[in-house]
Amino acid sequence: MADTLVRGQSLDGTIKIFVADTTELAGRAQEIHKSLPVATAALGRTLTIAAIMGQNLKNDADSVTIQFRGDGPIGSIVAVSDSKSQVRGYAVNPLVDIPLNKKGKLDVGGAVGKGQLCVIYDMGMKEPYSGRVPIVTGEIAEDMTYYFAKSDQVPTAIGLGVLVDTDCTVKTAGGYMIQLMPDATEETAEKIEKIVRNAPPVTEMLEKGMTAEEILFSLTDGFDMIVNNETVTPLYKCKCSQNRMRNAVISIGKEELARIIEEDGKCEVECQFCNSKYTFNKEELLKMYELAR
Numbered sequence: 001m002a003d004t005l006v007r008g009q010s011l012d013g014t015i016k017i018f019v020a021d022t023t024e025l026a027g028r029a030q031e032i033h034k035s036l037p038v039a040t041a042a043l044g045r046t047l048t049i050a051a052i053m054g055q056n057l058k059n060d061a062d063s064v065t066i067q068f069r070g071d072g073p074i075g076s077i078v079a080v081s082d083s084k085s086q087v088r089g090y091a092v093n094p095l096v097d098i099p100l101n102k103k104g105k106l107d108v109g110g111a112v113g114k115g116q117l118c119v120i121y122d123m124g125m126k127e128p129y130s131g132r133v134p135i136v137t138g139e140i141a142e143d144m145t146y147y148f149a150k151s152d153q154v155p156t157a158i159g160l161g162v163l164v165d166t167d168c169t170v171k172t173a174g175g176y177m178i179q180l181m182p183d184a185t186e187e188t189a190e191k192i193e194k195i196v197r198n199a200p201p202v203t204e205m206l207e208k209g210m211t212a213e214e215i216l217f218s219l220t221d222g223f224d225m226i227v228n229n230e231t232v233t234p235l236y237k238c239k240c241s242q243n244r245m246r247n248a249v250i251s252i253g254k255e256e257l258a259r260i261i262e263e264d265g266k267c268e269v270e271c272q273f274c275n276s277k278y279t280f281n282k283e284e285l286l287k288m289y290e291l292a293r
Contacts, residue, residue, distance in 0.1 A: 005085055005232040006212045011224040014184035018055055019176040019212040022048045026162050026173035028236040032274055035094035037164040039074055042108045043091045044162035045140040046079040048175040051234040054081030065120040070135050072113025085234040088273040112138030117147055155180040157196045161203035172206040238274035245269045245278040254292045261285050
């Protein structure tokens with residue numbers, strides 16, 4: 001069954017909720033990057049929240065980028081989404097392998113470490129808008145919750161999960177984001193907080209066969225909710241191309257291009273998001289040299 005992302009809001013407009021089943025998406029990322037379990041979980045969670053946040057973008061050309069720049073063994077994690085929740089991402093070290101944490105779970109926090117979380121919104125303006133907060137736990141959902149509280153100042157509850165099988169493939173993956181609007185009462189906030197605190201992990205709900213819509217209603221039990229009819233299918237989709245890679249090579253400048261032409265006579269560039277390789281021969285590099293600054 002294809003992945004789904006559903007959106008809903010309360011009748012009084014005080015609660016906004018997004019729920020996503022991203023099992024195939026996280027599985028595709030694992031397949032591309034050949035990641036080991038802890039990196040699969042870390043990247044899968046980051047891609048899921050990126051896909052959810054993509055639903056707040058208005059235009060086709062808009063994008064949101066999430067960067068976890070931690071000092072842990074996984075290195076940086078990057079995820080990018082467009083307004084259709086087409087996402088791509090990578091972890092610098094997808095082969096990180098560390099012991100389970102004290103709870104016997106994958107130690108994503110230990111793999112990420114401490115550092116900075118950066119969220120960049122590119123809305124086609126002169127300068128993209130970016131918000132930065134310290135990485136508090138490295139557990140992705142907790143840090144994204146902290147980001148919304150500190151940078152966007154929106155009370156937000158986020159749950160993210162990736163269940164990895166014994167053969168390193170993804171069994172289930174998904175997540176949710178609940179946000180309280182300015183008119184939400186203290187009572188509403190307390191009710192949502194209690195529901196989220198007592199809710200099972202999102203992977204457990206998905207493993208039981210619950211749909212994204214059923215999870216949405218279970219997380220807002222007791223509230224009158226409306227679900228948006230336009231169900232979105234989040235996808236892992238890279239946007240690299242020969243032309244984009246050519247522009248990337250041109251951007252390194254004349255001096256570096258001259259060195260490559262003289263020493264190697266060709267250039268191979270690999271896309272970090274999908275591992276596709278692009279090769280440029282000497283003739284192409286000379287043309288690119290003329291275009292470079």
